[in-house]
Structure formats: structure tokens, C-alpha cells
Amino acid sequence: MGEGHGHGHSGQQDRRRLGTALAITVVTAVLGAVGSALTGSLALLADLGHLLTDAGALAAALVASLVAARPRTTRRTYGLGRVEVLVAGLNAIALLAVVAWVAVEGVRRLFEPAEVPGLPLLVIGALGLLGNLLALWVLSGGDGQNMNVRGAALHVLGDALGSVGVLAAAVVLLTTGWPYADTVASLFIVALIVPRAVGLLREVWHVLLEGAPRDIDVPAVEDALRAVPGVTAVHDLHVWTINDRSPAASAHLVVDGVPAAGCGDDSVLDAASAVLRDRFGVTHSTLQIEHDAHGDHEDPCP
Secondary structure, three states, X not given: OEEEOOXXXXXXXXXXXXXXXXXXXXXXXXXXXXXXXXXXXXXHHHHHHHHHHHHHHHHHXXXXXXXXXXXXXXXXXXXXXXXXXXXXXXXXXXXXXXXXXHHHHHHHHHHOOOOOOHHHHHHHHHHHHHHHHHHHHHHOOOOOOOHHXXXXXXXXXXXXXXXXXXXXXXXHHXXXXXXXXXXXXXXXXXXHHHHHHHHHHHHHHHHHOOOOOOOOOHHHHHHHHHOOOOEEEEEXXXXXXXXXXXXXXXXXXXXXXXXXXXXXXXXXXXXXXHHHHHHHOOOEEEEEEEOHHHHHHOOOOO
């Protein structure tokens, strides 16, 4: 049985990004709360709901990142890396709950429009957008590598879109006085956010169901292993990921003759591990070397 070990980049940078983005989001939420109380704007209230959800999401993501860094134990042999995936899923569900509430309230206001002052809406919207863009910039270095950070960035992106909607509503109110501008802006924000939240939730579901990473072609992995000198067949191939930075694979390799037991180019085990690592980025692999006859007694006797 052979096993290769390798783990992704340190989570320290992600934790710094999350902590900084959390501080920015809390300040922006305070501004949004004041603005919502002064104007009665649904768009600002929706944005505030997103901000409060964001603050919780960022705090949870930060805690998850800290927990995931803890070493594995004899009870949790893979460690706690999947906590980040669970938190990303909870963040997506929370965001969907917020936008559902905003959608219901927005439809109600289409029949009962509320009077919203344009100037305070413009000022608060501009300040909120500035805070959102700053938080997004902080998170941008890690959102493509870490599902947990990407989930938090999705929340902040929702707020940025919300702030844009608030600004658009404020401009319409100031120039035309149309009473539905604020409500239409909030519904537009909902339409933009829902597909992104659903996409993140589907990705989390895929990881929890032990699906293969989206950037790894499993048939290509099987072909590459079968092409290793000495390997005649491959079966029981599994490719999955603990979180979106830690792909893993296991397989049974059928060989002809006696494979070299040492290390180096003559070793089937080393050659196959190198293929997984160098071609597919799978640094954690478990490979079983066997002969044709071994398949006859892999299953337990009746």
C-alpha cells in the first residue's frame, strides 16, 4: 500500500483576509443600519440584511479556517478541513433565506409603495459600495482557491451589487421621484444573487457527496495510471476532495510480474504516484499493487 502526502498553501493568508473583511463589513453594516433607519429604504434594508449575514458568514468562515488548521487525530483521520465546506454551504443557505425575505417584501411594496428620500439613500449607498469594494479587494487573493473564502466573497459581492442597486434607486428618486425605484432595485439585487448562491450550494453538495474535483478528468486519470510501465489494469479508482484544496485518490493497480519494491523510476508505486501528483495535482494518493489472481479473492468468502 502506497500513500503520498501533500497539502495546500497555508491558511494564514486566508484568515488575515477574512479578519480584515469582517472588520470592514461591520463598519459598513453600522452605516447601513443608520441609513435604513433614517430613510426607510427597502433596498438599504435588504443591503443591511446582506451585511449582517455577511458579518456572520465572515466570522463563521474565519472560525472554520482556524478549526480546519487543527491537526488530524485518530478519531478524525482526515482532520477538520471539511468544516470549511460545511460553513460555505450554511453561508449559501443563509444568503438564500435573506433574498427570499427581500423578494417577499419587495412584492408587497409593489402594491404599497413607500416614500423614500433620495439624497440620504445616495450618500449611504455610496459609502456602502466603497466598503463592499474594499472588502472584495481584500478577499480577492483567496476566493479562487478556497471554497470557504469564496463563499464569504459571494456574500460581499451580493452587498456590492446591493449598493449599486441602492445608488441606482437614489438617482431615479432624485431625478424622477418614481416611488417604485427602491423596490425594483431590491428585486433586481435578488435576481442577481440567487444564481450565485445556488451555484455555491451545488458545489458544496458535490464535495459532501465525494464527487470528483471539477478540474480533474477521472477517465484521463485511469488512462494515465494504465499507461504506467508494468500496469495492466486499473480498478476501484476513486477521486474526491476533502475540501476544494485537498484532492485525493485511491486505486488498485494490476501489474504483470513482480513490481520493484524500491524507489525511483523502476517502482510502479512511485511512478503512479508521480503521475497523479504531476499531471493531476493529486498529492494524497493511496495505491494498492496486486496481481491478476488477487481479484479472485478480494471479496470476503461466504
